[in-house]
């Protein structure tokens with residue numbers, strides 16, 4: 316692997332870091348208190364400033380207004396943006412839109428690109444991805460039961476989904492539904508674009524997560540699709556290709572998430588060290604003089620460094636050898652970085668004492684919202700089992 320960072324990326328990362336520090340982080344407290352919807356004017360102004368500075372949508376191809384960065388380069392960007400819970404949104408790199416843009420760009424028809432991809436890539440609308448169901452195991456999505464049946468030129472969709480992130484206020488959903496019940500398990504499902512104002516698209520509730528239902532972009536919805544009728548021309552790719560297309564968004568998506576988590580680790584680490592270096596514990600000694608706190612700091616530093624290098628290596632492998640060749644590395648970083656994230660945020664909170672669980676720092680937000688890292692994009696256990704199976708296969712006589 317080539318560890319060198321090009322001059323172009325060094326300059327870009329410095330500009331982004333500066334923007335996050337001087338423009339994004341100061342807006343954080345207000346947006347978190349008032350919510351994304353009420354903060355639309357602030358967020359739009361920040362997005363306009365990012366566009367003017369030529370830093371919009373770093374991960375998108377240039378033909379749809381992005382910066383055309385490689386997976387490795389966007390990984391580095393994702394760490395910088397991850398320093399704020401608003402970073403990815405302000406730079407037009409937020410999930411689930413980023414993944415939806417990726418698959419619309421690759422598999423969408425010209426009409427779908429014009430109606431959905433163009434405004435989404437420009438940040439004029441939002442979208443969501445509706446696959447997981449409350450009554451079937453999300454970690455084995457081949458079990459999903461939401462049905463899309465053909466009726467004339469249409470599909471009629473019936474089923475219940477939940478944890479459809481950012482559905483509240485989204486213009487359309489990409490729904491994973493069973494169109495070919497008798498096909499083999501990986502060929503049963505299809506992705507279908509459903510505008511959220513279609514009759515039968517019923518957003519039942521924003522699900523409370525750790526006590527907060529959230530709203531707008533920062534929410535996860537339960538949706539009942541009830542005789543929800545859309546034209547067959549809203550199908551993304553061929554019938555039965557739902558899982559194959561879903562794979563496309565997961566490889567780069569996991570790199571982006573992992574590097575975002577490293578950005579969170581770095582911010583938490585900075586907070587932890589500042590607090591340790593300044594908190595007076597009496598006798599002229601700071602908290603940072605305590606041996607146990609020093610051990611936490613050293614351990615956190617080593618783990619964040621190891622996590623970053625592992626993710627960049629996986630990203631480099633995707634760029635050079637493709638997603639398929641990098642599957643093992645992607646699974647390894649998914650659970651390893653999630654674990655490092657949990658530990659670093661927890662230690663940073665502990666160093667802050669009671670203040671750590673207040674909203675006076677960003678740590679409590681991270682603690683409640685990022686616990687999900689071990690569950691989405693494949694629960695950690697699934698990745699561990701898959702990686703170990705592959706490794707053991709190599710030892711078979």
Ligand SMILES: Cc1cc2nc3c(=O)[nH]c(=O)nc-3n(C[C@H](O)[C@H](O)[C@H](O)COP(=O)(O)OP(=O)(O)OC[C@H]3O[C@@H](n4cnc5c(N)ncnc54)[C@H](O)[C@@H]3O)c2cc1C
Nearest residue numbers: 444445446447452453454478479480687690691692694696
């Ligand atoms: C914050 C958040 C955002 C999300 N956003 C979206 C979204 O936008 N769209 C969407 O469609 N879905 C979304 N999801 C859903 C997510 O993809 C699923 O929660 C995930 O796939 C796990 O499915 P499940 O919750 O049904 O858990 P289950 O499949 O019931 O698994 C429960 C637990 O069992 C264990 N387990 C599972 N499989 C194995 C195994 N093979 N071996 C050992 N242990 C195992 C794991 O510990 C797992 O956590 C989101 C989830 C969260 C938490």
